[in-house]
Amino acid sequence: MCNICHIFVHNNQTELYKMKKVIFTLMCAVLLSAPSFAQDMNSKGDNIIGEYLFAKKTGDSKIRISKATDGTYTAQVFWVANALDKNGNKRKDVKNKDKELRKVDLDKVIIIKGLKYDADDKEWGDTKIYDPSSGKIYSVDIEFKDANTLEVYGNILGIGKTVYWKKLK
Numbered sequence: 001m002c003n004i005c006h007i008f009v010h011n012n013q014t015e016l017y018k019m020k021k022v023i024f025t026l027m028c029a030v031l032l033s034a035p036s037f038a039q040d041m042n043s044k045g046d047n048i049i050g051e052y053l054f055a056k057k058t059g060d061s062k063i064r065i066s067k068a069t070d071g072t073y074t075a076q077v078f079w080v081a082n083a084l085d086k087n088g089n090k091r092k093d094v095k096n097k098d099k100e101l102r103k104v105d106l107d108k109v110i111i112i113k114g115l116k117y118d119a120d121d122k123e124w125g126d127t128k129i130y131d132p133s134s135g136k137i138y139s140v141d142i143e144f145k146d147a148n149t150l151e152v153y154g155n156i157l158g159i160g161k162t163v164y165w166k167k168l169k
Contacts, residue, residue, distance in 0.1 A: 040147070041144035041146075041147050042122040042123060042143050042144050043122060045073075045117030045119070045124070046067065047144070048065050048073055048115075048117070048124055048142070048150070049065055049066060049067055049073070050064075050065060050167055050168070050169055051063070051064050051065075051078075051167070051168040051169050052064075052065070052150060052165035052166060052167055052168060053165065053166045053168055054163065054164075054165050054166075055166070056163070058082075058133055059080060059081040059082040060080070060081040061077050061079065061080045061081070061106075061107075062077070062078055062079040062080075062168065063075050063076065063077055063078070063111065063165060064076055064078045065112075065115075068113075068114075070114075072113070072114045072115055072116050072127075073112070073115040073116075073117070073124065074110060074112060074113050074114075074115070075110070075111050075112035075115065075129075076108070076109065076110045076111065077106065077107055077108065077109045077110075077111060077132070078107060078108070079107055080106045080107045083105070083106060083107050090105045090106070090107070091105070091106045092104065092105060092106065093105075093106055093109050093132050095132065095133070095134060095135030096130075096132070096135055097135060106132060109130070109132050110130075111129055111130045111131070111132065112127060112128070112129050112130070112140065113127065114126075114127040115127050115140070115142070122143065123141055123142060123143040124141070124142040124143070125139075125140060125141040125142065127139075127140060128140060129152070129154050131154070136156070138154030138155055138156055138160065139154065139155050139156070139160075140152065140153065140154050141153045145164065147167075148166060148167045149164050149165070149166055149167065150164065150165040150167070151164060152164070152165055
C-alpha cells in the first residue's frame with residue numbers, strides 16, 4: 001500500500017474510532033440518566049398530580065389525580081372506553097360492595113382516597129385502591145417508573161399486581 005493510501009486509511013480509522021467512542025458515551029449518558037428522570041418525578045409529592053391513561057384488555061380508562069384539602073391525593077376515573085351498556089345507558093359501578101356507590105357512573109368512580117406521599121421512600125401509599133372491574137380493594141404503593149409512567153402496585157395480604165398508568169398531562 002502506498003504511503004498516501006496508508007495515511008488516508010489510518011486517518012479514517014482513527015476518525016471512525018473517535019465517532020464510535022462519542023456515540024457510545026452519549027448512549028451511556030442517556031441510559032444512565034433514565035432512572036434519574038423517575039427519581040426526579042418521585043422527589044416531590046405534587047408531581048403525581050395529573051391525568052393518566054390506564055390501558056387494559058377489558059377497556060381503557062383515564063384517571064385524574066388531584067390534591068385534597070388535607071394534603072393527601074385522590075384518584076378518580078373521568079373517562080372509560082366502554083362507558084355505555086348494550087342498551088346505551090351509562091354503566092354503573094355495580095360490583096361495589098357499598099350498595100349506595102353502585103349508582104355511580106363508571107366514569108366518575110373514585111378509586112383512591114387519602115393517598116400520602118412518603119418523602120423518605122419517595123413514593124405514594126398508605127391507603128387503598130379500589131378496582132371497579134372486580135369490586136376488590138387493595139393496599140397500594142405508587143411511584144414513577146419514568147417521567148411519564150406511574151407504577152401502581154396493589155396487593156391483598158402480600159399477593160399483588162403491578163399496573164402502569166401513562167401520564168397524559
